[in-house]
Amino acid sequence: xxxxxxxxxxxxxxxxxxxxxxxxxxxxxxxxxxxxxxxxxxxxxxxxxxxxxxxxxxxxxxxxxxxxxxxxxxxxxxxxxxxxxxxxxxxxxxxxxxxxxxxxxxxxxxxxxxxxxxxxxxxxxxxxxxxxxxxxxxxxxxxxxxxxxxxxxxxxxxxxxxxxxxxxxxxxxxxxxxxxxxxxxxxxxxxxxxxxxxxxxxxxxxxxxxxxxxxxxxxxxxxxxxxxxxxxxxxxxxxxxxxxxxxxxxxxxxxxxxxxxxxxxxxxxxxxxxxxxxxxxxxxxxxxxxxxxxxxxxxxxxxxxxxxxxxxxxxxxxxxxxxxxxxxxxxxxxxxxxxxxxxxxxxxxxxxxxxxxxxxxxxxxxxxxxxxxxxxxxxxxxxxxxxxxxxxxxxxxxxxxxxxxxxxxxxxxxxxxxx
Amino acid sequence: xxxxxxxxxxxxxxxxxxxxxxxxxxxxxxxxxxxxxxxxxxxxxxxxxxxxxxxxxxxxxxxxxxxxxxxxxxxxxxxxxxxxxxxxxxxxxxxxxxxxxxxxxxxxxxxxxxxxxxxxxxxxxxxxxxxxxxxxxxxxxxxxxxxxxxxxxxxxxxxxxxxxxxxxxxxxxxxxxxxxxxxxxxxxxxxxxxxxxxxxxxxxxxxxxxxxxxxxxxxxxxxxxxxxxxxxxxxxxxxxxxxxxxxxxxxxxxxxxxxxxxxxxxxxxxxxxxxxxxxxxxxxxxxxxxxxxxxxxxxxxxxxxxxxxxxxxxxxxxxxxxxxxxxxxxxxxxxxxxxxxxxxxxxxxxxxxxxxxxxxxxxxxxxxxxxxxxxxxxxxxxxxxxxxxxxxxxxxxxxxxxxxxxxxxxxxxxxxxxxxxxxxxxxxxxxxxxxxxxxxxxxxxxxxxxxxxxxxxxxxxxxxxxxxxxxxxxxxxxx
Numbered sequence: 001x002x003x004x005x006x007x008x009x010x011x012x013x014x015x016x017x018x019x020x021x022x023x024x025x026x027x028x029x030x031x032x033x034x035x036x037x038x039x040x041x042x043x044x045x046x047x048x049x050x051x052x053x054x055x056x057x058x059x060x061x062x063x064x065x066x067x068x069x070x071x072x073x074x075x076x077x078x079x080x081x082x083x084x085x086x087x088x089x090x091x092x093x094x095x096x097x098x099x100x101x102x103x104x105x106x107x108x109x110x111x112x113x114x115x116x117x118x119x120x121x122x123x124x125x126x127x128x129x130x131x132x133x134x135x136x137x138x139x140x141x142x143x144x145x146x147x148x149x150x151x152x153x154x155x156x157x158x159x160x161x162x163x164x165x166x167x168x169x170x171x172x173x174x175x176x177x178x179x180x181x182x183x184x185x186x187x188x189x190x191x192x193x194x195x196x197x198x199x200x201x202x203x204x205x206x207x208x209x210x211x212x213x214x215x216x217x218x219x220x221x222x223x224x225x226x227x228x229x230x231x232x233x234x235x236x237x238x239x240x241x242x243x244x245x246x247x248x249x250x251x252x253x254x255x256x257x258x259x260x261x262x263x264x265x266x267x268x269x270x271x272x273x274x275x276x277x278x279x280x281x282x283x284x285x286x287x288x289x290x291x292x293x294x295x296x297x298x299x300x301x302x303x304x305x306x307x308x309x310x311x312x313x314x315x316x317x318x319x320x321x322x323x324x325x326x327x328x329x330x331x332x333x334x335x336x337x338x339x340x341x342x343x344x345x346x347x348x349x350x351x352x353x354x355x356x357x358x359x360x361x362x363x364x365x366x367x368x369x370x371x372x373x374x375x376x377x378x379x380x381x382x383x384x385x386x387x388x389x390x391x392x393x394x395x396x397x398x399x400x401x402x403x404x405x406x407x408x409x410x411x412x413x414x415x416x417x418x419x
Numbered sequence: 420x421x422x423x424x425x426x427x428x429x430x431x432x433x434x435x436x437x438x439x440x441x442x443x444x445x446x447x448x449x450x451x452x453x454x455x456x457x458x459x460x461x462x463x464x465x466x467x468x469x470x471x472x473x474x475x476x477x478x479x480x481x482x483x484x485x486x487x488x489x490x491x492x493x494x495x496x497x498x499x500x501x502x503x504x505x506x507x508x509x510x511x512x513x514x515x516x517x518x519x520x521x522x523x524x525x526x527x528x529x530x531x532x533x534x535x536x537x538x539x540x541x542x543x544x545x546x547x548x549x550x551x552x553x554x555x556x557x558x559x560x561x562x563x564x565x566x567x568x569x570x571x572x573x574x575x576x577x578x579x580x581x582x583x584x585x586x587x588x589x590x591x592x593x594x595x596x597x598x599x600x601x602x603x604x605x606x607x608x609x610x611x612x613x614x615x616x617x618x619x620x621x622x623x624x625x626x627x628x629x630x631x632x633x634x635x636x637x638x639x640x641x642x643x644x645x646x647x648x649x650x651x652x653x654x655x656x657x658x659x660x661x662x663x664x665x666x667x668x669x670x671x672x673x674x675x676x677x678x679x680x681x682x683x684x685x686x687x688x689x690x691x692x693x694x695x696x697x698x699x700x701x702x703x704x705x706x707x708x709x710x711x712x713x714x715x716x717x718x719x720x721x722x723x724x725x726x727x728x729x730x731x732x733x734x735x736x737x738x739x740x741x742x743x744x745x746x747x748x749x750x751x752x753x754x755x756x757x758x759x760x761x762x763x764x765x766x767x768x769x770x771x772x773x774x775x776x777x778x779x780x781x782x783x784x785x786x787x788x789x790x791x792x793x794x795x796x797x798x799x800x801x802x803x804x805x806x807x808x809x810x811x812x813x814x815x816x817x818x819x820x821x822x823x824x825x826x827x828x829x830x831x832x833x834x835x836x837x838x839x840x841x842x843x844x845x846x847x848x849x850x851x852x853x854x855x856x857x858x859x860x861x862x863x864x865x866x867x868x869x870x871x872x873x874x875x876x877x878x879x880x881x882x883x884x885x886x887x888x889x890x891x892x893x894x895x896x897x898x
Contacts, residue, residue: 001808037820087820098804100828102818106808124860126649126726133699134728136845136885136892140862147866153880153893178897222696223889250894263824266653 002104006033006081007323008316009097009111011088011264014043016296017117018071019309023316024115025078029323033109034075034082035099041075041082042068043119044142045305047149050170052197057306067305083107091116091268093289112323113291115315116265116279120258120297122167125219128256130162132219135226141167141255148174156251160228161185162216166194166303168255173202182208183247186230188215188237191368193255193394195303216252217244225250258301268292275344276300282349283359283403284327285315293319300346300362303396307362328353334406339375339414341366343393352406362398363413365391371418376401379408391415423449423586425776426606426615428593428629430457432569432762433754434621435576436769442583444773445784449615450577450585451608453592453625455887456847457840458573461623462762463850464698464730466647466687467678468661469503469565470763474671477530481740485760486531488767489563495766499575500795501568502679508564508661511544511555513714517665518556524665525559536561550656550716564661566679569762570850571795576765578839579793583786587840590888593622596632602750603633617750617776624695624733626755635745635753642695642731643758645687646704651858652681654723662715671759673711675719680825680853685712685719692731700727725858732758740764742771749779796834796852800826821871822864824857832868836875843876845869846886869893 007029010021013036025032040046045053048064055061058070075082086101097109122140139147139155145167147153157180161168164187172182185203190213192199203210211230217239218229232243260278271280271288278299279287285295295315296308321327330351338345346362365372374386376399383405391397399413425441427434430452441448454460469492472485496503512518521538528536539547541555581587588610595607596618603618620629627640657677664672670689678684688704709721735741735756743753752775757764777783799807799817810830811818817830835842835851842848845855845868854868855861861868869892873880884890 001804037823085819087823087826089820089826100807100811100818100820102811102815105811105818106804121859122862124725124862126724126860129702129705129724129727131699131701131705131727136890139865143862143866147869147893148897151866151870151880152897153866153869154895154897155893157894218699218701222698223885223887224891263653 002107003110004033004107005110006031007112008032008115008319009109010034010115010117010316011091011097012036012043012117012119013038013041013082014117014119014296015045015068015071015305015308016119016298016312017043017115018068018075019312020115020117020295020316020319021080022071022074022078023313024320025080027317027320029320032080033111034080035086035088035097035109036082036084037087039085041072041084047146049149050174053305055306056304057309071309088264091264091292093268093270093291095291113293113319115319116292116294116298117296117312118261118264118298120260120301123254123257123259125254130216130219133221135219135221135224137221137225137251138219139251139253141165141171141253144253145171145174148178154178154180156180158183158249159251159253160216160230160247160249161253161255163187163255163257164193164199164210165255165257166198168253169194169198169202171253171255172208173206176206176208183249184209184211184230186211186214186216188213188233191392195394215239219252225252228252258297260298260301262298265294265298273344273348276346280348281346282351283347284318284351285311285347286318286322291322293322300344303394307396328355334408335410336361337410337412338363339412341369341415342413345413350403350406350411352403355403357403359401359403360398361401361411361413362396364396365393365415368392369415369417373416373418374399375414375416377412378406379410381408387418420612420614422614423447424615425449425617425619426451426613427619427621429621429623430577430587430589431460431462431621431623432458432573432576432765433623433757433768435573435580436765437619437621437772438585439576439580439583440769440773441776442580442585443786443789444782445786446781448580448585449588449613451588451591451593453590455590455844455884456842457577457587457589458570458850459886461730461733462569462573464728465569465645465759465762466674466676466684467567467569467762468676469567470760471533471561471563472531472760473528473533473536473561474524474666475531475760477527479739480742481760481764482531484740484764484767484771486533488763488765491766492565492567496567498791499572499579499793501571501575503565503567504679505563505565506660506677508561508663509544509548509551509558510561510663510665511551511558511715512665513552513554513556520665521557521559528561533561535563548658548660548662550658550718551662552715552717566661566676568679572762572765574840574851575793575795579791581839582793583789593629593632598633598748601747603748617752617779617781619752619754619772621754623757624731626733626753630753630755633748633751635743635748638755639736640695640755641734641736642692643734644690644692644697644729644731646700646708646729647684647686647727648705648708648721648724649678649726649728650683650685650721651723651725654683655720656716656718657683658716664711664715673708675712675716682725685721687730691734695731698729698731700729726860734758742768742775744775744779752776796831796838799828799831821867822854822857824859825853827852827854827864829871832871833875836872843872844884844886845872845892848872
């Protein structure tokens with residue numbers, strides 16, 4: 001069995017892994033190793049050939065491969081080692097990683113700290129239980145994106161897209177540009193799931209209809225998809241009888257949500273958050289297993305890659321500090337609690353130490369809301385209030401809290417409706 | 420014209436088992452199947468259980484075949500390298516009415532000569548199966564109720580039959596039969612005419628259509644749909660036994676059990692249909708599964724579902740499992756009514772049908788070279804790290820994991836494509852090695868499996884189907 005030792009091992013070379021590895025090296029970790037299952041660095045960004053990345057981090061508009069390229073260059077220049085075409089089979093709390101590739105066979109990596117950056121996967125037809133037959137021609141939007149952009153394969157000619165997630169809207173445009181007809185984008189909620197700019201640039205500009213409060217109720221076709229039934233839904237997202245309409249199509253794409261890919265984390269028995277489906281982390285992006293850090297979509301699904309990079313740099317930096325024995329010792333823990341109309345907070349815990357630091361807490365709201373008063377409190381004490389003209393579940397928000405202000409045991413964020 | 424001694428129509432579990440059994444004799448065997456792969460119909464969509472026959476109607480051929488088949492599976496699955504486990508079944512009585520039915524059920528088991536059924540108290544059952552309804556009063560424990568990989572059972576039968584000399588014509592539909600002087604002489608197929616000495620109708624759902632070609636359609640096949648949920652291996656509420664409801668007069672009811680690969684299976688419905696092609700699931704059917712199973716396992720978490728499917732039981736009207744021979748058609752065996760218990764009965768039906776042919780005059784000379792052992796594809800995920808390492812050294816393709824949910828390597832996929840009954844479609848690969856059967860349902864590995872299939876078969880990706888003709892995966896190249 002092939003054996004490697006390193007200071008920081010990063011699992012995954014998508015935007016999260018690349019940023020974490022670069023930051024770990026910059027922080028002074030001597031040997032940083034990235035383990036990636038694909039044959040190249042970059043992760044899903046490699047198939048995101050559209051522009052729109054990097055606006056907040058680089059103040060310019062890049063394509064996915066260009067954005068990844070910025071970090072790949074850093075990683076290569078810093079002398080970070082990579083194991084490509086390698087699948088991690090097991091991660092242990094003691095920093096031992098088992099992985100496999102064709103070249104070295106089963107490889108044991110012993111790391112002082114590990115960054116989990118495996119990203120997420122797409123929800124499937126099975127997850128959301130769409131009734132009907134099981135023909136060819138049903139793809140998740142991301143799979144279709146890989147096939148079109150990396151394998152040069154057209155998935156279909158007449159397409160219905162279920163879900164107004166960003167990848168779905170981007171694929172609506174992509175398939176239209178490639179000569180397919182996108183019949184409609186169907187969204188079960190009464191609001192858009194993805195970013196508004198994507199609706200404008202990917203749907204409106206191409207005259208693709210968006211049907212809010214609708215869903216696919218049945219898939220038809222024995223061999224290949226022959227069509228789908230679409231119905232209006234009520235407030236409980238249940239199809240309204242007699243509103244079913246048949247849409248002729250040969251392909252159904254699904255953009256109905258992402259699930260953090262945490263099979264390795266669960267097998268390592270670290271504490272998980274039932275709302276985000278990711279590991280519980282503190283402000284250092286450290287999980288309940290002190291050696292294991294996590295970042296990016298493995299922790300919570302982000303809408304902008306720039307946020308992933310920022311958060312992952314933090315994880316990489318702190319994983320390096322841990323490996324070098326420099327991570328501040330925690331004196332006590334503050335638990336972050338989602339309040340009114342807040343779905344989750346990330347990090348879920350704050351390790352209060354002697355260091356004065358500003359802590360960024362990310363969150364998503366449950367329901368879209370105009371005129372919102374954002375109230376941040378420590379136990380019963382209001383720390384500050386912030387006014388927001390509009391909040392949306394599709395758009396992640398954040399607040400900054402000075403660690404020195406956290407005298408209590410809990411931090412709560414409420415997104416109240418202003419009167 | 421192609422010729423054979425025995426022509427078997429249908430390559431489901433039963434047809435393939437018959438073919439394998441016949442290769443023990445010195446006869447030429449040819450199996451024709453209209454689908455593109457073996458086991459592509461009822462044998463792929465069922466509850467994957469090897470029954471004991473405890474609840475069959477006593478003194479029927481079905482009871483006889485199922486009860487006889489169950490003990491065969493220890494050796495059979497070892498010989499054919501098919502995952503199989505005797506996890507046992509539990510029938511919990513939750514209501515007073517159910518409790519009162521237990522003695523009758525036990526008596527029925529005894530009538531079927533299933534003597535190892537035991538009464539257990541509610542306390543004992545809850546200890547064995549903590550997720551059972553806590554109100555369970557008592558129940559029956561049926562130790563030999565077992566689970567199997569149904570896909571690999573069919574592939575195992577078929578590949579072993581082929582290694583021992585049987586031929587398979589897949590994607591070939593029987594269109595007619597010539598009868599001369601009380602014997603079928605030639606079978607017409609979409610791949611040409613085939614002359615043969617004996618014909619076995621093991622066409623499952625379509626056996627009545629085949630029977631009609633020789634005027635033996637004194638029955639019809641009435642498909643009975645069963646809808647199932649498959650749950651994630653990591654679902655919050657699992658069971659370790661086959662949890663069966665106490666049957667009512669109307670139905671055997673909906674069960675929950677582990678699959679041999681660690682998922683949870685919940686279902687099925689029982690809906691009589693007229694359409695033999697209707698394999699769709701529907702919201703009402705799935706809802707009824709959810710409601711009924713909650714009586715048995717209150718905490719079952721159906722939000723952890725990774726897929727839902729439905730299968731069609733080839734139910735017969737009038738009911739009952741039949742193996743018929745005819746005085747006026749002396750070289751023809753007609754199987755019908757091979758329904759839910761058909762997967763189990765496949766093992767004994769193979770022998771029963773071979774014996775029937777001997778009675779009809781088939782030569783009993785044995786094949787001295789028959790080898791009962793078939794070696795399956797190495798299951799990388801089941802090896803120790805050391806064995807995995809060794810495997811990769813022998814064949815580096817085993818070092819590359821393609822399906823991350825089920826940990827399936829490129830080596831396994833390539834082996835499936837070049838196996839004795841080759842996998843030529845996405846579903847054929849999936850059924851042989853599980854690539855795409857996991858929680859992401861092929862979202863990650865699907866595009867990769869498509870590339871591997873095209874590469875290994877030397878065709879373009881456009882020619883690769885999901886399963887049958889017309890189920891194309893892509894419509895062409897990006898312009």
